[in-house]
Amino acid sequence: MSSAPISEHETKPALSAHKPHPPLPEPEPPQRSGFRKWIIMLAIVLVVGAAIWKIRKNTEEQTAQGQKMAAMLDRPTPVQTVKVQQKTMPIYLTALGTVTGYNTVTLKSRVDGQLNRVNVREGQRVRQGDLLAEIDPAPYQATLAQAQGQLARDQAQHANDQAQSNRYRALFEAGVVSHEAAQAQEALAGQSAGAILQDQAAIQAAKVNVNYTKITSPINGVVGLRQVDPGNIVHASDTNGLLVVTQLEPIAVIFTLPEDHLPEVLDLIRKGKKLAVEAYDRSGATHLATGSVLTVDNQIDTTTGTVKVKAVFDNKDGALFPNQFVNVRLVLQQRPNAIVIPSAALLSGSQGNYVYLVKPGDPPAELQPAPPAAGQRQGKAGRVASGAGPAQNQPTFYVVAQPVKVDLTEGAQVILSSGVNPGDPIVVDGQEKLRNGSRVIPRQSSNPNGPRAVNPNRAATGVGSDDKGSTQQPQGRSGGQQP
Structure with missing residues (x-):
């Protein structure tokens, strides 16, 4: 017998009909859900608490910093002061x-020869006519002696020629000799007379050369460094001198x-x-x-x-x-009678030029810094503020930003037309820490013209002051709090 095959889809429903499905197991009740909720809630509470603590801490730090800054603002600042002067100011x-040098002379040799000696030291002060150097005079003395000998010879010759001329003149008058012979003797006498004059000029020239061997100072002054050492041969044509004398x-x-x-x-x-x-x-x-x-x-x-x-x-x-x-x-x-302040004291602000004027006592209420808000914690900053004020039984001072009007800048000093009075104490050093109404500890500056400044002659204005130890600062410096 043959039977048709049974498909898998046909058998599964049959099996299912014979075997019912077993019951599903029921889910177990949660055992740790409540514990997890508490952990999450605790974590949230910790995070919120940490955030609140951090915010409060930052607030306290900011409050402390603000109180500290307020205490520092109210703390007296050491400054240097000078008094406003009224004096005669030069405009220059x-x-x-x-x-x-008023006179500068380069001494050169006017004759040739050997430099025998230099009679002065380098840097020595000399007066007009002092002997400075000597050149060997022997050749020029010999020339002078020759000229003097030639003069003696020519003088003797002239005496003879003159006598001959006189004799010939007498003979010509007696009719013994001709007129031409008498004239010839007179010419010879004239030639010998001219030779005498020439010899005298040669002697004078020789004496001049002998004098040139001694070099003297033509002015009062100081001798410079020596250019030529003794023993060297010098010439009148040398470009370099022997010495330089400067008055x-x-x-x-x-x-x-x-x-x-x-x-x-x-x-x-x-x-x-x-x-x-x-x-x-x-x-x-x-x-x-x-x-x-x-x-x-x-x-x-x-x-x-x-x-x-x-x-x-x-x-x-x-x-x-x-x-x-x-x-x-x-x-x-x-x-005359100019109101003068150091340029170091002059500052510039939005309202113009001003200076810090020192006044005794406590600053007015409108110039004092605002007190800290109620309820702020003082803490350490409060202790700093309470201990930063001026000591008891000590005089107190404060500064006021006083507007001034500048008339003229004179190097390290400024001439004012208005704003301050003579004798008013003003701040010349330490302005960068000040504001209007700041407490200060004034100290008199050792320099009445304030701190030393830059070269006044390099200023663009081209003017300066009469003080001998002063220099210029730029006009209108900015410093501290502007009024």
Whole structure:
């Protein structure tokens, strides 16, 4: 018997009908879900707590920093002060100059020969007529002796010729000799007389050469370095001299001025005014000497647009030296009763120029810094603030930003037209830490013109001050808190 094959799809339902599905196991109830929730909640609480702690800590640090800054602002600042001066101020031009000897002489030999000796030391001061060097005079003395001998011979010859001329003249008058013979004897006598004059000139020339062997100083001055040592043969045609003598008392300074200032200077000179000139060192801080204008050059240098001016100085102390570079101040006029402050004290702000004026006592309430807000924690900053104030029983001072009006800048000093009064104490050092109403501990500056500044002669304004130890700072410095 054959039977048809049964497919897999037909058998599976049959098997399923005979064997029912077993029941699914029920899920186990969660045992640790509550514990995990507590862990997550605890972590969230910790994170929130850490964030709140960090925020509060930052707030406290900012509060402490603010209180510390407030305490530092209220802490007295040491400053240096000077008093406003009222004095006569010179108005002058500044220039760069070079010191030159009033007279400079290069001594050369006027005759040839061997240099026997140099009678002065290098750097020695000499006076006019002092013997400086000697050249061997023997050849020139011999020439002088020859000229003197020739003179004696020619004198004897002339005496004989003159006697012959007299005899021939007598014979001619007696009619013994001819007129031509008498004239010939007179000519011989004249020739011998001329030979005598020539011999006398030769003697004078020989004496001059002998004198030239002794070289003397033509001026008062100082001997420079020796150019030729004794024993060398020197010639009148040598380009180099033996010695150089420079006159240092008085001494001259040559400087240049812009042609724009020439009319003003010439007008003062034509009126007979003696213009004072002050010489300062290279830095412009040390006063060297005071002199006067000697003359102005007769032409303007077209390449630079300047004119040369020569000033003369006594130089008794030897402060000036030839070829020395100096800063020159040509005083044009004197301004009496000028209100003067150091340029270091002048500051500039949005409202213009001002200075810090020192006043005694505590600053007014409107100038004091705002107190910390209520509820802020003082902590360490509060202790710093409470201990930073001025000591008890000590005088207190504060500063006020005082506006001023500048009239003229004179090197390291400034002439004011208004703003302060003579004798007012002003701050010249330490302004960068100040504000309007800051407490200060004033100390009198040792330099009445404030801290040393830059060279005043390099300022663009071309003016300076009369103080000998001062220099210039730029006008209108900014420092501290602007008013």
